[in-house]
Amino acid sequence: MDFSNRIKNWYNINKRDLPWRKTKDPYKVWVSEIILQQTRVDQGLDYYLRFLVRFPDVATLAKASEEDVLMIWKGLGYYSRARNMHFTAREVVAKHKGRFPSDFVSLLDLKGIGNYTAAAISSICGNESRPVVDGNVIRVFSRLFGFHEPVGSTQSNKLVYAKANELIPAKDPGDFNQAVMEFGATQCKPVNPACNECIFRSSCYAYKNDLVDKLPVKKKEIVRRTRFLNYLYIPFPEKGLILYKRTGNDIWENLWELPLYETSEPITIEEMTQSAIWQDLLTNSNARVERTIDFKHVLTHQLIKARFFIVSYESLILAEPDLKRWIIDNPLKSGLPVPRLTERFLQECGCIG
């Protein structure tokens, strides 16, 4: 028996009993696909059922208000999915007279539907032999056929897609797609796959070569440089906060932030009071650090370890602000652009109103 028949047989015996597997209505399959995009099956199931009770067909969804759609979506997160669905429903009514399309080309033309979703719907509902490639499919094929390309690389996507395209049958292509994904989700799992009960054990490349925990090859870890940014939070009851404009060829260029002392490792309160920025702003005052608050902030190539030093004082005389330095009431309301880290600190520290 060939691969596609074997995995479809496995699927027929082992598949989880889920409502979207009992329909070929492209609207309902679409709803399930969008809900499951960033949601676990057990969490998404309840939302799927409630969504279809409230919006049983695309016309009802199109007629609803956006608030209605968002209400049903409440708690699921990634609300742009709900807004896109609402928009798409109106598009389907306008362009397709309310009949949700099931062919790949028309589906791709709709907002919020990409290659993966169009392939899933058109294979399940339109019987088109369009392979779907998701994380489960990549894992199963990498292990079964010995693909060593890192997950997410163009080469890995191409190889897996080509293999799936070669194996997908003309008959019941939707079952084939769902079978591979289900096999990845419940049998060939990321950790502790059930190799001992696996129907492909005797031919599986990873199993035979003792590479099950090595395949698929993980995405190359991004190497991040760690930086230690130490900020002074100096509140002025009458005036506000001091902010500096960042300059130079660095992150957050031209954005405004609290007075900064960057170091190569974490510093103590005493070390901060000896820094040039402290000397510049606070040396003639009786200022002290009340407490420190630490934040971690991850950028693509940098890990920022920020320490905010909350300063208090009895009296303070400050030179007039120059072009690089501003005193501003509430930076979050001022419209001055601030880095996300500064914004997070100001929102979470409870220091300003």
Ligand code: SF4
């Ligand atoms: S033998 Fe193990 S690794 Fe290979 S396909 Fe089966 S479950 Fe996956």
